[in-house]
Each structure stands twice: as structure tokens, then as C-alpha cells.
Amino acid sequence: MDWDKLRIFHAVADAGSLTHAGDKLNLSQSAVSRQVRALEERLNTTLFHRHARGLILTEQGELLFDATQAMSQRLEAASARIRDSEEEVFxxxxxxxxxxxxxxxxxxxxxxxxxxxxxxxxxxxxxxxxxxxxxxxxxxxxxxxxxxxxxxxxxRLMTVQMRLYASQAYLEKHGTPSTIVDIKDHRLICQNTSTPQVGSAALLVKKLMGNQPGSILSVNNYFGVLQAVVHDLGIGILPDYVVEDFPGLVPVLLEEDTSAxxxxxxxxxxxxxxxxxxxxxxxxxxxxxxxxxxxxxxxxx
Missing domain, CATH: 3.40.190.10 (Periplasmic binding protein-like II)
Structure with a gap:
């Protein structure tokens, strides 16, 4: 099968438009259209539904696009290996x-x-x-x-534990919890329970939630949790590697950390x-x- 036609078909399917595909390939719209039409004739099928807002792949078009997508990715990987110099990294x-x-x-x-x-x-x-x-x-x-x-x-690079941390200023103002029951007197900062996260951290969140924190701030990533903790908002669940770059964080309830x-x-x-x-x-x-x-x-x- 003619790779040029497949390449043009792939560009059209990806762009959803003959014009946009032509711009990307530096071809006229009519040239792109001719190549797509020739491919459809070669396969004896219709690859696109055509309407005023653009082009939508037919079921047969979807099958062919999946194949050209895989081919494109394999070619990209091969090109990357070829470009890797024996003396340079670029x-x-x-x-x-x-x-x-x-x-x-x-x-x-x-x-x-x-x-x-x-x-x-x-x-x-x-x-x-x-x-x-x-x-x-x-x-x-x-x-x-x-x-x-x-x-x-x-x-395997390393192991990480999720632990509870707070700023010194927060602890001076609100006190340091001595047991997990004391979380009821503090604001808990953690990842949102609906956010994909490490299983052990999720178990710790559930355990803390079961002790009814006084207030909760949930964030969908640990960077947000860190910012809240650094700015004295409460006690947060964070990976232990943050301590190196933020030595001002104080670990609390050390017995409640997670498995590695x-x-x-x-x-x-x-x-x-x-x-x-x-x-x-x-x-x-x-x-x-x-x-x-x-x-x-x-x-x-």
C-alpha cells in the first residue's frame, strides 16, 4: 500500500480537515483530497463522513487510523534511535x-x-x-x-513514605497532636479521595477521616498540599522526600506514616x-x- 497516501490520510484524520492537513503537509487542499479519494478507491471503502464542520472517521477509517497511528509511533521511535549520536546527547x-x-x-x-x-x-x-x-x-x-x-x-530507584507534616508556625499556634485522635482539633490537608493516588496514602487518609478532623482542605496533587502546609494552613500528608528541600516542615504523628x-x-x-x-x-x-x-x-x- 502506498505510504504517501497513508501518511496524507493520517494527517487528515488527525486534523479533521483537508485544509489543515494540507497546511501541515505543505500541499493544496485539492491534492490532499485526491490522495484520500484514491486511497478510498484502493480500499473500496469510505474513510470519512463529510459535513460542513469537517471530517469524521467512519468505522473503517477508525481501523485504518489506529494502524497508521501505530506505524507513525514506531517510525518516530526508529528515528529517535537513529538520531542518537554516539558522542552527543541531544x-x-x-x-x-x-x-x-x-x-x-x-x-x-x-x-x-x-x-x-x-x-x-x-x-x-x-x-x-x-x-x-x-x-x-x-x-x-x-x-x-x-x-x-x-x-x-x-x-527500582528508591522508596517513599507518606507522612504527616506541619509548619512550625502552625504548631505553635494550634499545638502538636500527640495521638491520631487529636486530629479533631486540626485542619487536615490531603489529596482529594477521588484523585488517583498511592494506595497506602489513601488508607492513611481514610484512617484520619475516621477520626473526624476539625476541618479539611483537599487538593488534587501533592504540590498543592505542600503549598498549603508551608503557608500554615494545617497538617498535611506529604511524601517524605520534600523534607530535604523544605527543612522547616515538622513531622507529626510519626507512628502514623505509611508503608514504603x-x-x-x-x-x-x-x-x-x-x-x-x-x-x-x-x-x-x-x-x-x-x-x-x-x-x-x-x-x-
Missing amino acids: GELRVTTTVGLGTLFLAPRLTKLYEIYPNLNIDLMLEERVLDLPMREADVAIRMKEPSQADLIRK VPVYLAYPEELRHSRRIAAFRDFVQSEIMEHRKHMKEMGKL
């Missing part, structure tokens, strides 16, 4: 991780990585949804549980030899070693 690296880990641990440390590899372009995608690495939704992932997808290379949560780095088997992946992996491992060393010096490990 180009785009798409990294996915959770909002909390990305904003509170990874992003603040990227300055060092860019100093070593100034031509590296990182697309940092922070979301709780687990992206599909084999389908090339991202190149590398850092997640707070072991990835279950097949054909992934994975490495493993943190994994993963990437597709096909990117095993990517120098960008290797550079990022080595950087993250080095930063975690420095983090653990600093935490030991602070007496937090």
Missing part, C-alpha cells in the same frame, strides 16, 4: 511522572542535567494517568509503583540503546543518591 526526551514527584523532586533538579546536556529538550508530562510507553505516548516514566506493561525495561512505596523508572525495550534515555537514567540515579546522602546527614533516614 533532541527531545518525553518524560512522564506524577504531579507530586515531577514538581517537588524532579523539576527543581533539572538545572544540573541541562548544564551537562544543553542540547537536550525535555518534554515533562505531569499527570496521574499512566501513559502507554510501548505505544510511545512517552519515552521514559518515573512512577510510584512497578509498571505492569510488557516490553519495558524497569529499574517503591519508585520505578521505566522505558521501552526498543529504546535500550538510546543515549538520551541513558543520560536521563544516570542523572536521576545520581540525584537520588545525593538526596539519600543529604537525608542521612539531616538524620531523616
Whole structure:
């Protein structure tokens, strides 16, 4: 089958418009239309429903688009491997991780990585949804549980515990709880219970909720929880790695921390030899070693 026609079909399906696809491909609308029509004749089917607002894929069109999407992603992966120089690290690296880990641990440390590899372009995608690495939704992932997808290379980086913290100013004003029952006299700051989160943290939230906190502030990510705690709003549930960068946080109710949560780095088997992946992996491992060393010096490990 003619790849040029498939490439043009894919662009039209992605844009939902002959005109927009033509602009992207630097082709006229009539040229794009001819290629799509020729492909429909070759397959003896209709790929698009045409109406005034644009184009919508037919059932047959959806099947073909799924195939061209997979082909496009595979070609992109191959191109990335070809572009990886034996001596340089450059180009785009798409990294996915959770909002909390990305904003509170990874992003603040990227300055060092860019100093070593100034031509590296990182697309940092922070979301709780687990992206599909084999389908090339991202190149590398850092997640707070072991990835279950097949054909992934994975490495355990560290463990994290979710603990209760408050600012010194808040505790001076409202007192320090000595048992979990005392949470009734405090404002609890936590992730919203409907937000995807680590299971052990969810269990801690439920336990605290069962003791009827005096007030509750729920946020959909740990960065928001941290900001509220730092600004003296209450007692918050946070990952223990934030203590390094925010030494003013005071741990409370230490007996109520969670079980250790493993943190994994993963990437597709096909990117095993990517120098960008290797550079990022080595950087993250080095930063975690420095983090653990600093935490030991602070007496937090």
C-alpha cells in the first residue's frame, strides 16, 4: 500500500480537515483530497463522513487510523534511535511522572542535567494517568509503583513514605497532636479521595477521616498540599522526600506514616540503546543518591 497516501490520510484524520492537513503537509487542499479519494478507491471503502464542520472517521477509517497511528509511533521511535549520536546527547526526551514527584523532586533538579546536556529538550508530562510507553505516548516514566506493561525495561530507584507534616508556625499556634485522635482539633490537608493516588496514602487518609478532623482542605496533587502546609494552613500528608528541600516542615504523628512505596523508572525495550534515555537514567540515579546522602546527614533516614 502506498505510504504517501497513508501518511496524507493520517494527517487528515488527525486534523479533521483537508485544509489543515494540507497546511501541515505543505500541499493544496485539492491534492490532499485526491490522495484520500484514491486511497478510498484502493480500499473500496469510505474513510470519512463529510459535513460542513469537517471530517469524521467512519468505522473503517477508525481501523485504518489506529494502524497508521501505530506505524507513525514506531517510525518516530526508529528515528529517535537513529538520531542518537554516539558522542552527543541531544533532541527531545518525553518524560512522564506524577504531579507530586515531577514538581517537588524532579523539576527543581533539572538545572544540573541541562548544564551537562544543553542540547537536550525535555518534554515533562505531569499527570496521574499512566501513559502507554510501548505505544510511545512517552519515552521514559518515573512512577510510584512497578509498571505492569510488557516490553519495558524497569529499574527500582528508591522508596517513599507518606507522612504527616506541619509548619512550625502552625504548631505553635494550634499545638502538636500527640495521638491520631487529636486530629479533631486540626485542619487536615490531603489529596482529594477521588484523585488517583498511592494506595497506602489513601488508607492513611481514610484512617484520619475516621477520626473526624476539625476541618479539611483537599487538593488534587501533592504540590498543592505542600503549598498549603508551608503557608500554615494545617497538617498535611506529604511524601517524605520534600523534607530535604523544605527543612522547616515538622513531622507529626510519626507512628502514623505509611508503608514504603517503591519508585520505578521505566522505558521501552526498543529504546535500550538510546543515549538520551541513558543520560536521563544516570542523572536521576545520581540525584537520588545525593538526596539519600543529604537525608542521612539531616538524620531523616
